[in-house]
Amino acid sequence: MSSSKTKVVPFRRKREGKTDYKKRMKLLASKKPRLVVRKSLKNFSAQIIEYDPKGDKVVVSAHSRELIKLGWKGYRRNVPAAYLVGLLCGAKAKAKGIKEAVLDIGLYPSVKGSVLYAALKGVLDAGIEVPHDESVLPPEERLIGAHTKNPEQSKKNYEEVKEKILKVKK
Template identity: 45%
Template sequence: MATGPRYFVAFRRRREGRTNYHARTRLVVATKPRMVVRKTNRHIICQIITAHMEGDRTHVAANSSELRKFGYEGSLNNTPAAYLTGMLLAVRALKAGQEGAILDIGLHRATPGARVFAALKGAVEAGFDIPHNEEILPADERCKGEHIAEYAPDRAGNLPANVAATVDAIMGELN
């Protein structure tokens, strides 16, 4: 291990690979709140967060496990679930008086069409203002689950219809 007067020990969260402080600093100094999208092994989590000196404050949150209340029957960790979770977050944020945010995907890889961008697409289609590039969003077929119904019709045969019904149920919350 390096020693000496010039040795600098990195912050704990940086050593653990949990925080990119360069990116976090750029997001925190922005005046808009952040739409934070995180993937776990079983769920998609979306939150609207603002940074304060005492610590970050979560204003609105949505978890893909809540999609069952709206009639969604598919997996809670796939692209349609991310799309619906982003839409649910946007509806709740709009009801809470939030108008827009900037996307924070954390340490997730920014691959075009990824699940974190499916959540972004759901939020944007619900009417939430988030700056983005259209090229990075997944195709509509992927957000509706048509690709899953195509390769696994026995397991997800009616997934596109189920996603459409869930979208209607979530958007009904806005009114």
């Protein structure tokens, strides 16, 4: 007979470092859809997800590859692209009747002015209510691409794509 405690194996997604269940439960307790913002090496995505006991349901999704179809010529993972992805996601959500959400940045660290918060700013500008602190949002000059290699070209392209997204919204 063993006198030691039985070893408890943590959930698989926790072991793999993919899910923080404590944070997930806090987000789900709000009973609001989650605005899930994720980045990869070259792209960026924003989704609005609703909880379902059988499995979460993606209600609205926007990806930086969609910006190419709208005429975006810049890099797809910088601050202006993240803002436009957020704006596109927010416009689609508004069309589906979603009025509010709660931000889910997953395991990414919260860095003031980062691409994650640029996407949040886009969703806010589309008219979706998301609880946030104004100090974490990036400044307007970063959103339009004033920090990029070709700021004039970036600003012009940014304005064109933003207008197309806002036309789709109406």
